[in-house]
Amino acid sequence: MTTPDTTRSPWALEAQGLGKKYRRGWALQDCSFRLPAGRICGLVGPNGAGKSTLLGLATRLVEATTGELRVFGVPVDSPDVMPRYAYLGQEKALFKRFTVAETLRMGQELNPHWDQAAAERIVRAGDVPSHARIGTLSGGQRTRVAFALAFGKRPDLLLLDEPMADLDPLARNEMSGLLMAEAAERGTTVLMSSHMLTELEDMCDYLLVISGGRVRMAGETEELLSLHKLVTGAREESGELPAGLAPHTVIENRTSGRQFTAMLRTEGPVYGDWQSMEPTLEEILLAYLRSPGTPPLLTPSAQCDRRAERAA
Numbered sequence: 001m002t003t004p005d006t007t008r009s010p011w012a013l014e015a016q017g018l019g020k021k022y023r024r025g026w027a028l029q030d031c032s033f034r035l036p037a038g039r040i041c042g043l044v045g046p047n048g049a050g051k052s053t054l055l056g057l058a059t060r061l062v063e064a065t066t067g068e069l070r071v072f073g074v075p076v077d078s079p080d081v082m083p084r085y086a087y088l089g090q091e092k093a094l095f096k097r098f099t100v101a102e103t104l105r106m107g108q109e110l111n112p113h114w115d116q117a118a119a120e121r122i123v124r125a126g127d128v129p130s131h132a133r134i135g136t137l138s139g140g141q142r143t144r145v146a147f148a149l150a151f152g153k154r155p156d157l158l159l160l161d162e163p164m165a166d167l168d169p170l171a172r173n174e175m176s177g178l179l180m181a182e183a184a185e186r187g188t189t190v191l192m193s194s195h196m197l198t199e200l201e202d203m204c205d206y207l208l209v210i211s212g213g214r215v216r217m218a219g220e221t222e223e224l225l226s227l228h229k230l231v232t233g234a235r236e237e238s239g240e241l242p243a244g245l246a247p248h249t250v251i252e253n254r255t256s257g258r259q260f261t262a263m264l265r266t267e268g269p270v271y272g273d274w275q276s277m278e279p280t281l282e283e284i285l286l287a288y289l290r291s292p293g294t295p296p297l298l299t300p301s302a303q304c305d306r307r308a309e310r311a312a
């Protein structure tokens with residue numbers, strides 16, 4: 001039997017009907033999406049949405065109840081997957097008694113494709129002394145060493161669970177620059193959960209939005225932005241939705257006096273006497289999260305229907 005050439009899969013992650021049920025209920029349910037390789041993808045959602053559960057499924061810390069998850073075309077439980085990804089959570093899994101140099105040496109011994117030069121470059125850029133013990137470093141310095149360990153592994157997929165939450169704004173800015181530069185150089189796919197929407201808007205060219213354990217939105221950031229409009233105009237005396245907006249999906253609307261404002265998912269041009277604005281990503285995300293009944297939006301590259309593809 002020949003081993004499939006997983007290096008060429010166009011999809012870093014493919015989820016089909018993926019679900020995880022705990023005793024209390026479903027943490028993630030019927031999730032189907034694709035993350036194309038080479039993207040820097042923001043994983044967004046409110047507290048308890050299922051973000052950590054999804055990252056846990058991708059790193060096999062959590063076992064799926066339903067569906068399947070593939071990493072570069074290979075089922076996540078295949079031994080071929082492990083060397084392809086690195087995971088960095090909020091709790092940095094580092095040995096406090098090790099020095100920085102010993103930590104990098106451990107990375108070298110555990111990982112066959114270890115890139116010592118890249119790991120050292122990341123540590124050196126933060127002036128972290130290599131003889132210092134991990135336990136004596138500041139939170140920011142520890143995060144930098146954890147990044148060095150993750151990038152030194154030369155992963156094709158980097159999974160990050162709010163990795164910068166404990167950093168000050170300056171360190172966060174520096175670390176996100178580092179992340180983007182290293183990812184761009186190697187074509188690494190990044191899936192990163194964060195509550196910092198503006199940070200994600202700056203860094204991510206792809207988005208995966210989850211709430212209530214379900215995928216709400218997924219796709220190229222630019223495309224998602226271009227599909228929405230924030231319109232303002234006169235409200236209907238009847239209190240009904242203005243007829244001119246009928247072809248579009250109204251995500252959220254409000255009236256203030258005689259004025260009507262709506263966030264639209266547009267289907268072509270918006271006709272009528274409307275003042276139309278490009279919403280920010282934050283405005284779009286908040287509108288979706290406040291309106292759980294809105295149908296999910298997945299751009300074509302994010303849609304996954306393996307069953308239909310197999311049947312075709």
Ligand SMILES: Nc1ncnc2c1ncn2[C@@H]1O[C@H](COP(=O)(O)OP(=O)(O)OP(=O)(O)O)[C@@H](O)[C@H]1O
Pocket residue numbers: 022023024026027045046047048049050051052053054
């Ligand atoms: N080990 C567990 N046992 C039982 N329920 C769990 C477990 N882990 C997570 N859950 C539940 O699953 C749901 C999703 O949790 P998850 O940690 O994936 O959310 P999240 O989006 O990462 O949240 P946050 O932004 O607060 O970190 C929550 O309702 C949570 O209480």
